[in-house]
Amino acid sequence: MDQLEQIAHKALNYAQKVLYFPVRHHSPACSHHLLKCIDKYRPESILIEGPRDAGKLIPLLNCSETVAPVNIYNYFRDTKGLIGDKDGIYHSYFPFLDYSPEYVALLEAEKRGIESSFIDLAYRDYLFHVNSSKESYNHDEYFFHSKYIERLCRDEECRNFNELWEKLFEMEGLFMETEEFCKTLLGYCLCARSSYSEKMLSTDGTSARENAMAEAIKKESSLKKRTLVVCGGFHISGIIELLKGDPLYPYVPELSNIDESAMESYVMAGSFRKVNQLNGYLSGMPHPSFYQTVWDNIKNRAPYSDSVLRHIALCAGSCRDYNSSVSLADEIEAYELSLRLNRMRNKKCPGVYELIDSVRAGFIKSDDSVYRNIIDERLFHTLQGDRLGTLSAKAKMPPLVVDFYNKVDSFSLKISNAENSKTLDLYKNQKHRKISHFFHILQFLGNGFASPVYGPDLVRSSHVGRKREKWIYSWKETVIENLTENSKYGGSLYEAAANKVLQLLKKRTTDSEEASRLLILSLVMGLKSSITTLVKAIDFCCRSDRSFSSLCKCLTILHSILENKLLQNKGHHESIEHLVSLCFQRAVTTMHSIKNCSRKRENETIEDLKEFYSVILKYDFCDRDLFLGELHALTKGENCNGAVNGAACGLLYGLKYVETPFILKQISGYLNASGDRLYESAQFLKGLFTTGRDILFLDESGLISGMNLFLKEIDEEVFLKLLPDLKIAFSYFTPAEIDCLAEKILFLFKGKQQGRETFYGEMNMLGEMERDITSQLDHWGVFHG
């Protein structure tokens, strides 16, 4: 407690040149007391914990046209590899809500004509000291994770940190004097800090940040009589300690020769949805709409009760929109429950957790999980809110956004909230192809401007024969938000997409399938500049990839690029053919690995084998003897997966590498197997019929009668185990082949004529039975498919 008294005395002394105001990000109570503090202290300057390089954005944030939620968005393209890998791309957000103390400080300073500035490390410098891709400066995690806080939660009977914070600071804080509030918060932060060692604080960049802030405070206080520092309560003791010495801005490498476009800060319009901590954004705030209402009414008598009441009514309305029968009586009950819960929990007023518990108890009238989920989903949606921020027209647009507008203009696309459609003739119209590239790039960047209705999907190899593409597009507020976020990748859409492709490529150093998918995707997006790099990357991937499946798929994709007119590119035809050859060689040399493939993967593997075979037939430079040799090796020896063995036999038979007796011997081996090996017989047949089903129709094979004998001998339990694979095995036959097969089976049993008559007789009987059952089910009113 002595330490707290000392820190509080130093931090909260209105007579001193520097006054420290401790805050937690997005806290209405902190903002409420901050305003009182500014009024009492009347500082000449306000220093705020925020990225120093975003200081130039303060006028824009203060502009009357700017409406929260807004974000400061920073990015840094590490072209020199100062942080990590060369060309690494980093970004961070610094969100502001109406009730974020940092934002309140900025606006109040503007109102009173006080200078304000950000004093934290610049984003690039922060990254350098953290040595990782931190997406936030925010330090709420210090509040969450500490043994002290866990214990406090238990003692205060709170389910989590957020409830504890609401109880102790947001609610009780409103009834405290400002000095008492700040001191309590400082005490809390001191306890939280005690769980962290100096080493931990140094590793996560906290020490460097506190040094930077201390250096700025020292400089400013030498010039001004009264300086107010608004920063996280967690840092204040650290900063005060540093100011006993001579703090310096932490060392960072020279910035010379770094392209200016490699780092930038922008103000972005935000949304409650995005800032909601429950959506996984740790720097955000849970239930932003609830606390917005509290902030809007903070000077009223009961801001929390007002917010609870308002959100119960909003939630009930929202539930009714979803056909949930929530009545006015339920709303009254929920509000009364929240008041009673509040009294029992000994809180100053009902808060968001009393609201949640009372809505659940009062609105849910069943244990049906679907119904419960609807109420919960509506409740949390209501507490989140739909509010969107707006930016001033003066806000600087990132080059990527400018490029987007230019393209929209040049393609004569409409910017409206209404849904527009565009049908593109991909083969005949050059401009349409460019529009297609534009839409594909936006889709790849995760932008919701356009979405495809139909057209060839060359990346997934579906509907590749289609000549036209149809898109629907419409303007949404999130379009610009998304483009600003993607500014870290580059200043134009082509550059951003190409850089994003390269970043994805970095993560897949040995996966030739994924690398080839990125190549085809780049071609679909018209990214010609990326092709050379991608070809090199695929070359590297193929050489390091040891997966037959991945190499097979890579080969198929490369083949589809060479086959498709839309994707053909004269400059790269040769190099892609070279990749096909390399991929073939690598796949053949890894073919032995599929011998022991698992039951789970066998269907995929035999399909790969079949596809591989069909592709290599089209290229003379693919050495068939090499392929046949490896195939034959699969059929030799023990323990080959039955399905793979069957598929290999089928291919060998198709390529006339082996004769009918070889296949029959293999089949016989499986059908007469003992123990668990017997179950592999259906797997073998499945594999065989995938690649060489002709053998079944050879009269001399005797395969049908052999299978008949086999099926007669096995008991029902074994048959049921074999059935799934047998069903797949016979699914490869065409209707004409099935008909032919049926003839042969009938002949085997009854002789040709008699067989057909019996067959049709039995079919008629089955048809009648089905009709009777259907009519009875209809009579009973029982649903049937």
Next chain:
Amino acid sequence: MKAQMIKPPAELQYAKELEVLKAQDSHEKPASWSLSPRAVRTFILGSEKPLLLGKEKVEIRKKFFGDDILVEQAIVTLAGNRGLMLIGTPGTAKTMLSELLSAAISGVSTNTVQGTAGTTEDMIKYSWNYAMLLDKGPGLDALVPAPLYVGMKNGIITRFEEITRAPQEVQDSLISVLSDKVLQIPELGHEGFLFAEPGFNIIATANTKDRGVNDMSNALKRRLNFLTIKPISDLNMEMTIIEQEVNRLLTGSGIKHKVERDVLKVLSTTFHELRNGVSIEGSKIDSPDAVMSTAEAVSVYYQSAINAYYYDNNSISMERLVQNITGTVLKENNEDIHKLKGYFSVIVKKRSTESSLWNDFYNGKKWIS
């Protein structure tokens, strides 16, 4: 008197805890409540420190494990205008919670209606002593009060166990009582109104397996707050509960048996995995239709302990445990036995190589039939 009971009601079993809580309760109480909502919470969820009754330290132990917030929701519901409906799968301690709430709020937990297919309206409201009725005509002397009447007259909780097992028209007789807090007795003419005293409310329970027996009208649903009790998800917590309950039962029946923790762990793990349909290692398991609740696990261990005490030198045999588990699983349908066999063949077999106890458990598979 308490020693002669097989299962004393909560107000007797925890008389001392209730007494000390009442003595030290400084919080505001709803009209006619024995304890404040805060003290009711402490009674059910326990207190870290013992409370002083004179010089005696009385420990308030935790009685309901799982969802503390649900307990709070239940308490504040009862302080209001609506009744409380506790639903959940069988064996999730709905009845126990209902009993604890009644004992703490009204000081009595025995004012109870048991819902069955044969429950009639007069079993809930009131009936008549026909001899007196014939002798003196309709009057309060001839009226035989049922739990709803008693609850309303004395301002106490009326418990309605397994409400959905009672026919819907019988359930619906609660609607007017919950709305207007008045019970009409037409036989008594213009004096035939019983207005509920403050403190009266209803706690109903229903298990989700019985939902199909008798549905509940929307009108009644609107007058109740529904709280769903989920099975305990934490294995260690479930073990603690089983141990606590088994000890209570053994003490009650005078059997001196020390609960074997390692056997208990095998039993709890088995119930936990069969109920959740997934093993601790993440393998999928076919869940039996039978109720694999904590209460059933208590019963299986208790049965096994009795066997051990009388026949097996007070040491639990794993074979007996398997026999008793089989008995529990066989309650619903014969298909369940295959599911139990499958569980032993895959999951238990794998563990049998890791410990002798699991091996003994696996060897008990022969009794599953």
